[in-house]
Amino acid sequence: MEEELTSLKKKATFCDNYEFLGHHFQIRSDSQQVLDEFKAIYRHFKLNHAPLKDERLTCYLLSSTPLNKPIIIIGKDCYPLESPGITLNTYFFHLIAPRLKEYFLIHGGVVSWKGKGIIISGHSTFGKTTLIIELIKRGFMFLSDEVAPIHRLSHKIVPFPRSIGVRRSTLRLFKGLKVCSNGHENRKYMIDIEDIYQGKIGTSCRPRYVIFLSANLDKDLSKKGDLRFLEIALNRINQNLVRDLRVINGVIDVSEVPGRQYPVLRILLDRKKRTANQLKEVCNKHKCLIFYSIFGKTRTPDFNVSPILTSINKTQGVMELMRMILSGYQPTMVDDVFDGSPCRMLMELADIAKDIQFYQLSMGKLDEMGDLITQLVSD
Amino acid sequence: MDKEKPCVNDNIVCKTIGSEKMLYNPSTDAVHFLNQTSALIWELSDGKHTLTDMEKAIRRKFLVPENADVLGDIKRILDEFQKQGLLKDTGI
Numbered sequence: 460m461e462e463e464l465t466s467l468k469k470k471a472t473f474c475d476n477y478e479f480l481g482h483h484f485q486i487r488s489d490s491q492q493v494l495d496e497f498k499a500i501y502r503h504f505k506l507n508h509a510p511l512k513d514e515r516l517t518c519y520l521l522s523s524t525p526l527n528k529p530i531i532i533i534g535k536d537c538y539p540l541e542s543p544g545i546t547l548n549t550y551f552f553h554l555i556a557p558r559l560k561e562y563f564l565i566h567g568g569v570v571s572w573k574g575k576g577i578i579i580s581g582h583s584t585f586g587k588t589t590l591i592i593e594l595i596k597r598g599f600m601f602l603s604d605e606v607a608p609i610h611r612l613s614h615k616i617v618p619f620p621r622s623i624g625v626r627r628s629t630l631r632l633f634k635g636l637k638v639c640s641n642g643h644e645n646r647k648y649m650i651d652i653e654d655i656y657q658g659k660i661g662t663s664c665r666p667r668y669v670i671f672l673s674a675n676l677d678k679d680l681s682k683k684g685d686l687r688f689l690e691i692a693l694n695r696i697n698q699n700l701v702r703d704l705r706v707i708n709g710v711i712d713v714s715e716v717p718g719r720q721y722p723v724l725r726i727l728l729d730r731k732k733r734t735a736n737q738l739k740e741v742c743n744k745h746k747c748l749i750f751y752s753i754f755g756k757t758r759t760p761d762f763n764v765s766p767i768l769t770s771i772n773k774t775q776g777v778m779e780l781m782r783m784i785l786s787g788y789q790p791t792m793v794d795d796v797f798d799g800s801p802c803r804m805l806m807e808l809a810d811i812a813k814d815i816q817f818y819q820l821s822m823g824k825l826d827e828m829g830d831l832i833t834q835l836v837s838d
Numbered sequence: 839m840d841k842e843k844p845c846v847n848d849n850i851v852c853k854t855i856g857s858e859k860m861l862y863n864p865s866t867d868a869v870h871f872l873n874q875t876s877a878l879i880w881e882l883s884d885g886k887h888t889l890t891d892m893e894k895a896i897r898r899k900f901l902v903p904e905n906a907d908v909l910g911d912i913k914r915i916l917d918e919f920q921k922q923g924l925l926k927d928t929g930i
Contacts (some may be wrong), residue, residue, distance in 0.1 A: 773856035774871055802869040806862045809853045 463525070464532060466515065476506040479552075480559050480617060481509035481607055490522040490666050493529075493547060499708060500622040500649050503660070518555070520547045538748070540694070550694060552606070553748055556788035560796050562608040562617070563808065564788040565780060566751060569616055570594045571603035571661040572836040578607045578615040580783060581672025582753065585822055588623055590672075592655070593829045600661030601652045606788065607666070614811045615657065615663045622649040631708050666811070668836065669776060670768075670818045674761075686711060689726045692750040693742065696722040700745040709734040721750065752786040766823030768831045776817030777808050784808075840918055845885035845926045850864065850879070863923055870922060879915050883925065889913065 471487035473494045478484070483506070488494045497520065508751075517531075519532040529540045529547055533554055540550060556564055567580030568591040576600070581587045587602055595601050603619040609616060625648055652659060693700075696715060699723070704713045709732025714743060716723040728734055742749055781804060784792060797803040818835070820828060846852075851862040859872040859880060872880055875896060882892045893908045902908055919925045 772858070774858050774860070777855065800867050802862055802867050804859065805869055806853060808850060809855050809860050812855060813853070 461535075464535075464537060467521055467530075468519055468522060468532065470523075471521060476509050476515070477504045478506055478510075479504055479555065480562055480619070481557070482559060483515035484555070485515050485517045485683075486520060487517060488520045488522070490520075493520050493522050497548060497551075499651075499694070502610065502622075502651065503620045504753075516555075516558075518551065520551065522547075526780075538694070538746075544643055549750075553750060553788065555781070557791055557795065559608070560792075561612070562610055562782055563780075563811070565607040565609065565783055566605070566787040567607050567783075568604045569607045569619075569666075570599040571602055571616075571664045572599050574664050575836060576602065576607075576664045577668040577670065577832070577836065578616070578666055579670045579672065580607075581822075582674075585672045585674070586825070587672060588625055589825060590828055590832075592623070592625075593825050594807075594832060595656055595659055597833055598636065601659050602661045602664075603654070604652075609666060609811060610663075611807065613663075614665060616666050617663050618661060620652060621658050622651045622796070623650055629838075666815050668816050670820050670832065671779060672820055673821050674792065677785060687728055687730050687750070687754060689728055689738075689752060689754055690716065690723055691726065691738070691742075691752040692719070692721055692723045694721070694748040694750065696724060696747070697745065700741065700747055703741045703744070704738065707734055707737045708732060710738075749786070749790055762822060762824060764823045766828045766831060767821045769819050769821075771817040771819055773812055773817060776791040777805065777812045778816065780808055780812065781805055841890070842886050843885050843888055844883040844919070846880065847924055847926055848881050861886070861924060864883070866923055868880055868922065870924070875911070876915050879912060880924075883916070885926075889916075 463480050467489075468487070470489040472489070473491050474485055474487040474497060475494055476483065476485050479501075483694060486494065486497055488497075500773045513816050516533065520529070521532065522529050522541075524530050526539050531538045531547060531550055531554060533542075538550065540547065565578060565580065567578050568587050570579070570591060576596075579587055579590060591601070591604055599618065602616060603621065604623040605621055606619050607613070608617045608619055614818060627648070701715075704710055704724070704726065711727040711729060713724055713726050718723050726738070739749070781801070793801050793804055797807075820831065822828070847863075849864060851864070853860045853862075854877075857874055857877075859877040861872065861880070862868075862871040863870070878896060878899060879892055882895060886897075889909060890911050892912050896902060896908050896912070916925070
């Protein structure tokens, strides 16, 4: 296997250098097109010089392999792309995220208003990006569309201006727009914020607001008596994974959710049994990467109703942040950074959350959501 | 008992988050969330306040009805603090 990997690596003759949150990476590929697409998405992170060999990690994005599928090689580990819905670019960040231990990485978009950071988090179908763009139109600064990196020591959000992924319906809102990547990224089009609104990338700032987007404020449909649903999005699914998940004590049923951009399993759980660690262990055993996990069936929001903004108490907000970090980019953070103590991680998050106000925003008409957020930060 | 002056365990890490407090006990690796009433009792567990002092403070702050058994609640909360290792042994 090692010989095969070495042979594949030799074909990666194209290369560029990048810096992500203080970490240097050399990206090598066998395809100039792959490198160009990567550059289009991460253009604000590209370095004009090559970091010293000792100070960088080399990652290989290989499009043509004997496996007949693209693969990423980082160190000695090889990650084939199993699903056409997942691109090398998305996969890449999920793979390097656990190395970025100086940060809490929260899945969500970030804007700022007069130096106050606002994190907006929600399921990928909730129109988060469209809302972010609406706020930028109103004068907010853009920091990120996909991830909110909060530095654990300074407690500041650091900008992560990756290109924004928008669906065709959102793309139509911007005439004459230059597209970085044509619908390869999970059926979204990638556009750079500077190409829509020049000079709108913000600077590091402290988070002051976290807004959780929800479909509506109806009763929690995730609970069905003593049972509840968990949805997990993975890089791949196979029958052995499903078989091993089904035998976990507390798992009642496992089924694949059809029609999603990438593989999603819906798992019916006994609420009284603790299953989280075992679920992760089984996924690790099968080398399946968890992109996110969420309780409850996801519902498509109704964007024609009036949105509602409600405040959430800080304790609940902190718990939700912790859940998002552990079910998103940094599932092993408790073990890797906090010596297996979730309480220590919670206390550190509580420090960051001291100056944050937490809200839930049930989705609705875009301009009204923009009004609510603008009013909130202006008060 | 009402004249005893409970005192917090020095090893407990306390963070105020909004109107609540979070207490972390390193020896048990447990986090405890205190609501406003428990948080006030915690603040007054400084080795200087008796249970009677605590009762007066709670009645004043939360406008508690006269017939409410505040002292009983205080004792229950302090019992729980003791059980969780949050107080010094000489507390109550």
